Amino acid sequence: MHEIYPNSPLIEVVFEIRFNPNFRIKTQLDQFYEQISAEYNSILFPNMEVGQIIGNERYRFEKKDHSAGILIALDRIAYYCRDYQGHKVFISEALKILDLFHSTFRIAKLTRLGWRYINLIPFIREDGSIPLERFFTLKLTLPSEIDGKLNNLNTIFILDIKGGQITTKIEPIMNEDSKEAIVLDFDYSKIDGLDFSNISGEISNAHKQTRQLFELLITPEYRSYLRGEGV
Numbered sequence: 001m002h003e004i005y006p007n008s009p010l011i012e013v014v015f016e017i018r019f020n021p022n023f024r025i026k027t028q029l030d031q032f033y034e035q036i037s038a039e040y041n042s043i044l045f046p047n048m049e050v051g052q053i054i055g056n057e058r059y060r061f062e063k064k065d066h067s068a069g070i071l072i073a074l075d076r077i078a079y080y081c082r083d084y085q086g087h088k089v090f091i092s093e094a095l096k097i098l099d100l101f102h103s104t105f106r107i108a109k110l111t112r113l114g115w116r117y118i119n120l121i122p123f124i125r126e127d128g129s130i131p132l133e134r135f136f137t138l139k140l141t142l143p144s145e146i147d148g149k150l151n152n153l154n155t156i157f158i159l160d161i162k163g164g165q166i167t168t169k170i171e172p173i174m175n176e177d178s179k180e181a182i183v184l185d186f187d188y189s190k191i192d193g194l195d196f197s198n199i200s201g202e203i204s205n206a207h208k209q210t211r212q213l214f215e216l217l218i219t220p221e222y223r224s225y226l227r228g229e230g231v
Contacts, residue, residue: 002211004086005226009119009184015094015203016071016078017194018112021056024105025074029059032072032104036097039063040070070097075111077101087207095200102196110194113164115206117214119184120175130172135182135222138170161209164190168213184217186210 042064046057062069067083079094101107121135129149132140140150155170169185188210194202218226 002087003227006228007226008084009121009226010084010117011120012080012082012116012118013084013090014078014080014114014116014118015090015206016076016112016114016116017098017110017199018076018114019107019110021074022105022107023074024107025072028104029072032101033061035100035104036061036070040068042066042069044069068093072101078114087211091200091203091207094203098196098199108196110196111191113190113194113202113206115186115188115203115210117184117186117210119186119214121182121184122175123172123180123182125180130182133219135219136170136217137219138217159213163193163205164188164209166210166213168217184214186213 040061040063042062044060044062046059056074058071058073060069060071068079068081071078071080077098079097081090081093084090123131123135125131127149128151130151130153132138132150132153140153153170153172155168157168159166159168165188167187167189169183169187171183171185172180173183175181188206190202190206215223
């Protein structure tokens with residue numbers, strides 16, 4: 001059982017499925033919206049994004065407080081949450097939305113399934129360096145002859161795991177308060193053997209794999225902070 005950290009660094013969690021483009025999404029979008037509008041009644045009108053196919057606008061329906069929302073297009077649907085209350089609550093809501101989606105549009109064949117954890121970890125430089133070792137078990141080893149400080153970092157690595165992949169990005173940024181923070185972004189994906197009949201098992205596995213990697217990457221010191229046991 002995965003514990004819920006009081007000091008969780010999560011800023012957004014996303015679950016997404018993709019499929020071959022289907023124009024039924026546009027012709028029956030009003031039927032889907034009627035079923036979700038009681039909760040997701042803030043409509044964000046689509047803007048074209050770089051690389052997006054013309055005609056494949058991405059509609060967003062969010063809660064009034066913008067704590068969660070649904071993105072839908074001709075080739076995908078995603079549920080995202082910015083006020084994460086644990087995987088059980090998140091998965092339950094995602095499955096409810098997917099059930100409504102499936103009953104409305106009757107799309108059976110899936111081409112991709114994704115789960116994304118986006119974390120923002122504030123930090124203070126130590127002697128001018130980014131203190132990675134305080135947060136991560138991942139080691140950056142340089143030749144001993146190099147006498148320098150870690151001023152910046154942009155790391156991406158992709159792990160092939162059973163049934164899928166996890167792309168992990170680690171990068172320092174300036175947050176909205178003009179303070180430094182590390183973005184820790186996990187993007188789980190699976191493209192083979194997908195079917196709506198086992199969507200519950202697939203989403204649970206996506207969460208399990210991604211959470212396990214997070215736990216393996218963070219240090220005991222940082223985990224203690226997440227639990228509220230230290231500063």
